[in-house]
Each structure stands twice: as C-alpha cells, then as structure tokens.
Amino acid sequence: MVENEGRVALVTGGNRGIGAACAAALAASGDRVAVASRGGEAPDGMLGVRMDVTSADSVDKAFSEVEAALGPVEIVVSNAGIVRDTLMLMMSEDSFRDVVDTNLLGAYRVAKRASRSMIRRRNGRLIFISSVVGLSGGPGQSNYAASKAGLVGFARSLARELGGRGITSNVIAPGPIRTDMTDALTDTQREFLVAATPAGRMGDPAEVAAAVVFLASQGAAYVNGAVIPVDGGAGMGH
Numbered sequence: 001m002v003e004n005e006g007r008v009a010l011v012t013g014g015n016r017g018i019g020a021a022c023a024a025a026l027a028a029s030g031d032r033v034a035v036a037s038r039g040g041e042a043p044d045g046m047l048g049v050r051m052d053v054t055s056a057d058s059v060d061k062a063f064s065e066v067e068a069a070l071g072p073v074e075i076v077v078s079n080a081g082i083v084r085d086t087l088m089l090m091m092s093e094d095s096f097r098d099v100v101d102t103n104l105l106g107a108y109r110v111a112k113r114a115s116r117s118m119i120r121r122r123n124g125r126l127i128f129i130s131s132v133v134g135l136s137g138g139p140g141q142s143n144y145a146a147s148k149a150g151l152v153g154f155a156r157s158l159a160r161e162l163g164g165r166g167i168t169s170n171v172i173a174p175g176p177i178r179t180d181m182t183d184a185l186t187d188t189q190r191e192f193l194v195a196a197t198p199a200g201r202m203g204d205p206a207e208v209a210a211a212v213v214f215l216a217s218q219g220a221a222y223v224n225g226a227v228i229p230v231d232g233g234a235g236m237g238h
C-alpha cells in the first residue's frame with residue numbers, strides 16, 4: 001500500500017543488505033529514496049549518492065546532492081556499519097577506532113547534517129540501526145558492541161534535544177540477519193547465533209525494514225527514544 005506522498009528519505013549503506021531492504025520498503029510505501037554508500041550502485045528508481053560516513057565533508061556533499069535533486073531530507077536511516085571482530089586482548093586501537101568512527105561517529109555526522117533542515121521544518125525521523133549485541137555484548141565484538149550501545153545513548157539524547165521540534169529519534173536493534181556481514185561468518189558462528197535465537201533462524205533484511213517503515217510513518221509520531229528489537233527474541237525485548 002502506498003501511504004506517503006513523496007517524503008524524501010536517505011538510507012546510509014542503502015546499496016545492499018539491511019539498508020537496501022529499508023530503501024526498498026520506504027520506496028514501496030511512497031517515499032522518494034536516496035541511498036548512500038562508498039561505492040555501491042543504487043537500486044533502480046532510487047537516487048544513488050557517494051558518501052563515506054567517516055568524513056563530515058563527504059556527508060555534507062552527499063546531503064547537498066540529495067537536497068538539490070529531491071529536496072530536504074525528512075527521514076534518515078543511519079544504517080552504514082562495519083565489523084572488525086576479534087577478542088579484546090588481540091584488538092588493535094585502530095580496529096576499535098575504525099568501528100566506532102563508522103558506526104557511532106558516522107551516525108553523529110549524518111544526524112547532525114540531517115537535523116539542520118529537520119529543525120527548520122519542524123519535522124523529521126532519525127532511525128538508527130544498532131544491534132542486539134549493543135545491549136547484550138558479544139565475545140569478539142567489544143568494539144562493535146560499544147559502538148552499537150553508544151547509538152542508544154546518542155539517539156535518546158537527540159530525542160530529548162529535538163523531540164519538541166517534531167523530530168523523533170529511535171533505534172532498531174536487529175538480531176542475526178542474513179546479509180554479506182553474516183555471510184562472512186563461519187557455519188559454526190552462524191549456528192551459535194541461531195541457537196541463541198528463540199525464532200530458531202536468522203532474520204531477513206525485510207523484517208528489519210518493516211520496523212523502519214513503522215518508525216518513519218505518521219502513526220509513529222509519538223514514538224521517541226525507543227529501542228525496537230527485531231531479533232527473533234534473542235534479546236528478550238532488550
């Protein structure tokens with residue numbers, strides 16, 4: 001069902017995986033969607049822009065490009081993320097820094113740029129893709145879990161700062177989802193994740209996208225500072 005009238009949405013890391021599913025679902029519900037990535041191709045019918053979330057300049061240029069082509073961005077799905085898994089004792093500072101720089105500082109750069117026009121228009125939806133691991137922790141993922149936990153405090157702070165301006169700021173915490181990121185795991189690692197998930201399976205990117213469409217909808221105007229798990233029960237509501 002097409003319910004929106006061409007609101008402008010931008011999805012970081014929207015060229016593949018969870019981001020691509022979010023972009024497709026928003027487009028299907030009537031939004032005009034731009035997808036941002038470092039090098040990937042945009043799906044048909046969507047505007048593709050180059051953006052490296054580790055650079056404020058790159059984020060700014062990509063937003064300007066979207067604004068020129070489609071108009072002010074009203075919905076942001078901050079989805080770009082990386083992993084550099086290893087046990088903490090083996091983890092280099094560079095690996096910790098890279099993950100935080102992309103997953104947490106990247107979300108800050110994007111939200112800061114996006115909120116400018118949202119504040120002026122007194123309307124906006126900031127949606128951050130965190131992870132169940134940000135709340136429960138994960139062996140070999142201290143950098144990733146720290147970055148994803150950081151998103152919760154960040155988003156909730158924005159909910160308090162911007163809630164009075166018609167802007168909501170919410171977090172989705174997916175469990176294990178079938179994408180390139182989890183394809184890189186070993187079978188044993190995937191079996192471990194599925195065993196910890198009451199649903200007994202990995203999730204589909206479209207299942208995360210459904211929650212994004214809800215948070216972006218008019219019906220979610222009074223949902224702010226929430227963390228919505230889409231994890232097959234792995235986090236038991238946390």
Ligand code: NDP
Pocket residue numbers: 012013014015016017018019036037038039040051052053054079080081082102129130131132173174175176177178179180181182
């Ligand atoms: P993928 O590895 O399939 O895709 C990652 C996306 O992020 C790509 O589009 C990639 O773009 C983009 N990206 C990475 N670094 C940057 C950067 N510096 N600037 C711009 N874009 C960047 O991951 P998933 O689809 O699996 O994950 C999407 C999000 O969901 C991530 O934040 C991840 O942490 C989170 N998540 C994933 C889970 C899973 O099980 N898959 C579970 C919980 C959370 P490019 O093509 O340019 O590399």
